């Protein structure tokens with residue numbers, strides 16, 4: 466069975482609520498494509514207005530992060546049940562910016578993965594190496610560890626439903642997209658890693674995105690690779706260009 470592509474925008478810390486609504490209105494007609502899952506991952510404060518603005522369209526809404534508890538004294542955090550109640554379907558977990566700036570560990574991300582599934586959210590779990598790691602030749606050792614710990618204790622059915630985003634840190638926001646060969650090579654090895662941990666059927670079903678300076682010029686080649694099932698798009702998801710990325714063919 467062919468895997469349905471999933472093309473998600475990660476707005477990061479951009480767009481006030483009023484700007485967010487305007488952006489959804491602008492993008493609505495441009496991102497129509499029923500052949501792919503289209504997801505807008507938006508800042509927490511934008512979730513409610515974006516869900517409202519996206520009603521009746523093919524746009525699904527995602528969060529950029531969440532905490533692994535349901536409620537309590539965790540000032541500033543957002544819980545999975547809050548996201549679900551607000552209409553969120555996806556949640557980005559373990560983005561390299563969360564790992565790098567906010568000290569998130571693989572163990573934290575694993576707890577969040579479990580909580581996401583408990584609440585019916587689809588996690589988009591990010592992994593990816595730094596330039597230093599690539600140059601040292603430890604890219605796959607590092608990513609395998611991120612994937613193995615991130616998925617620890619999840620069932621094969623949960624793993625099948627998850628999304629992995631391969632995002633080399635050196636390609637994020639730098640304009641340096643990984644070559645299609647580099648992106649495909651790592652995505653295929655991530656799929657092999659899932660096959661080792663689970664089985665071939667799980668590996669064949671899980672969707673693996675590429676992220677890192679994806680734009681309207683690079684999307685078609687990247688998404689045509691055998692193991693790349695779409696993209697997690699930062700900067701270009703804030704522009705009309707995102708419509709071309711969604712309609713990459």
Ligand SMILES: O=C[C@H](O)COP(=O)(O)O
Nearest residue numbers: 475637638677678699700
């Ligand atoms: O989550 C998205 C990635 O960090 C990629 O961001 P970018 O497309 O701006 O490089």
